[in-house]
Amino acid sequence: MPSHETAPAEKRSPGRPRSEETRQAILDAAVALVGERDYRDVSIDAIAAAAKVGKQSIYRWWGSKADLVLDAFTEHSLSRMPPLVPSSDAFADLEADLQRFFAFMRNELVAKGVRSLIAEAQLDAEFRANLYERVHHVRCIALRRIFEHGYKLGQFRTDVDEDALAHLIHGAFWYRFLSGTEDPYDDAFAREVVRLLRPGMETSRHS
Amino acid sequence: MPSHETAPAEKRSPGRPRSEETRQAILDAAVALVGERDYRDVSIDAIAAAAKVGKQSIYRWWGSKADLVLDAFTEHSLSRMPPLVPSSDAFADLEADLQRFFAFMRNELVAKGVRSLIAEAQLDAEFRANLYERVHHVRCIALRRIFEHGYKLGQFRTDVDEDALAHLIHGAFWYRFLSGTEDPYDDAFAREVVRLLRPGMETSRHS
Amino acid sequence: MPSHETAPAEKRSPGRPRSEETRQAILDAAVALVGERDYRDVSIDAIAAAAKVGKQSIYRWWGSKADLVLDAFTEHSLSRMPPLVPSSDAFADLEADLQRFFAFMRNELVAKGVRSLIAEAQLDAEFRANLYERVHHVRCIALRRIFEHGYKLGQFRTDVDEDALAHLIHGAFWYRFLSGTEDPYDDAFAREVVRLLRPGMETSRHS
Amino acid sequence: MPSHETAPAEKRSPGRPRSEETRQAILDAAVALVGERDYRDVSIDAIAAAAKVGKQSIYRWWGSKADLVLDAFTEHSLSRMPPLVPSSDAFADLEADLQRFFAFMRNELVAKGVRSLIAEAQLDAEFRANLYERVHHVRCIALRRIFEHGYKLGQFRTDVDEDALAHLIHGAFWYRFLSGTEDPYDDAFAREVVRLLRPGMETSRHS
DNA sequence: GTCTAATCGAGACGGTACGTCGGGTCTTTGA
DNA sequence: TCAAAGACCCGACGTACCGTCTCGATTAGAC
16 A cells, blocks of 8 residues: 555645654654564564554555555665666667666665565565566666667667566576575676677677 | 484484474475465464474474475475476577476466565575575576587587576576566567577577 | 533633534433443444544543543433432332332443443542442432431431441442342332331331 | 363373463462552553563463453452351351451452452453352352351341342442442441341341 | 634544464473 | 474564544634
8 A cells, every 4th residue: 555645636635634754754764674674573563663653653554564665665765766868879878777776786775675575575466566566667667768779779679579678687687686696786797698688689780 | 412323324313203294294284385375374383283293393393484385395396397308409408498497387386385485585595595506506507507518519609607698597587477577487488588698699600 | 521611600711612512412422332332342433433523522521431421321311310209108218219210220221321330430439439429429319318208207217327228228229230140120129128128227116 | 261170080181281380470460460550551461571471371261351350369369258157146247247348348459359340340241240150149158158047046037038138238338339438348337237137137036 | 804712523643452373482291 | 202282482463442633624702
């Protein structure tokens, strides 16, 4: 249950309005606690206590700890990645975008939050769909924008399965992030991913 | 506390020996319960009850629910994928291997078990390492065997980053499996993945 | 905290005056809810909802659920017992008064309300005093009036401890009402009580 | 739900047996807490904490706070009143018995416990029946024994309604105890009660 | 006709306790 | 020593009420 939005018609419902202060305190406490201990050891009780808030004020607006943490990390960091400005080389753009994303995920707090969300998503199909919309889909759109740019520049072939390609690219990252391998998701890895995929993506040069 | 007997072979500790029946009953109950409800709703108590076993008989041999479920699914299915017999076309082998793996994971029970394990792994770094060894690493070895075969056949370039390539290939699957996207991990997807990567992998034909 | 009464000097305070409709709706809802479920399960929230009233409108005028229910039952029934008209036989009057009182308390709704108030009184000394004034004291006055009448008629000895006697008479009822015994508080019981006490109360006949 | 009794057949059920230490700690904590604060403010949580016991160990053996407190006070005090030894004057015995009972109930801790139980009984018909059996009925038996003695001595008339008489006698006490009146339940009151009832109870002297 | 003041319905708020569930340990009897 | 049974301590769960608080809206007398 994402936080309610007031109708665009600006109609105020009766009764005491929701406290923005309380909302922020809860989100902040959630991020802080996920940062300082295992996600599983972060209880709703603890979040409420840390935020100096009644438990009901959490349950009133979020359906589960996962929903809350998703909102918390979305506001805290996930929505903070600024869009890429395209250059004259779409392959360079792709590599740069991946490197920025990898760097972003190398932040320990962010990584911990995202891991928790992925875990939750595996245990709850509905939440998995929410998470896709809020996290994975956003990244897909970013890639797609680069693809479009590549088409315009004539660098990218137009007969590839865009979805498969996007999943291949992202999958490289998520595999390293989630599997437990010790291989890093760093700039070199981004470069390698692009290097491996480039021959399959680019328009033939001698035409 | 090993016994003080000198003979390294045939070491029998004193007391009643472990009951194989009990062990199997526990593993079977674990698989059955994970199949019929959410992993989170499978309690140790429930497993013990379903297996008609005391709780202590679980805690004596496994450190956590995750360890138990990992053992349970390893015996039940994960170790059941027979090895690929190589053909004269390494790319075809690669595609076939992926298709077999995808098909394997399309089994609902297996998928549910693996999802649970992945979830657990995100919340516990130690278990993540265990899971890597038992699941991901096994698949990497399979891929690597195909790579070797491709080198021998002269189909595969030898100057690629093998790890990056393997992670790219597997990542494609795991992304679709874990992210919540509705795009399937079917035969066509396996074909598309190979098609996209082939130009970056194969030795140039006119040399 | 009983409901505020405007000063007798007809001083009107400024601002919106108290709504009599609201007051009645609350009292009615209280009686209705106590009738249809256990007193403990009647929450202030529920009363407010049933009366279509804000919770504050209850807390503004009553200090607690007990105070409210006491007011509610006082208006609903407790103040509805008409006074006894004395006859020429004070013992007959006494018996009649008891029978009327017993009959009154045999009403299920009244019984439920009174039980709730007695319960509350045991847990709160202050409320116990209030309840004494509003319920028990009223009955004592009724008895005392009969005693006076008996003195005038020369039927009652004047050297008895009036308080002890009144408590003995009432106690008989309250014991049966409160203790959980299945013996009824009916007309026969009233007759029996008077029969047992009469020898100790009446003036000796041969003097 | 009163504490389970082991079957008379001395068959031991399997599993860890109930801990007598734990049982006592809970009962002691219950009495202590009821003594030191309002019954309503004694939470099950607090009892568990004071007894250094898990909440479940309370809920496993008692169905409600009331059941627990009833057991606690029964063991602590209610069953501690030694039986009266009859003398040659049944009226004196009656007075003495009442005085002992009144004195017993004048103990502040006992009074607080009993008040709580009476309150609970008013709100729960089932508990009311339990309480009758455990508290009121016991007292009735005591009175009845005195009555029997009085019959044998030829002091008591045999044509009175024993139940009505017993309820009248006890009612006198309970009225003063429960109603909130400030009149005490002391030795003088016991004497007065007997004095008032004696003429209605005793056999005529000149027959 | 504003202005002041108290009321009203509505409902969010910080709290406390509830009764249940599950985790992991301990203590029995019996094999 | 292992096993089944089940009681134990612990702590989190999600819910229900408590009594308080803030809203906009209403309703009077005072200015």
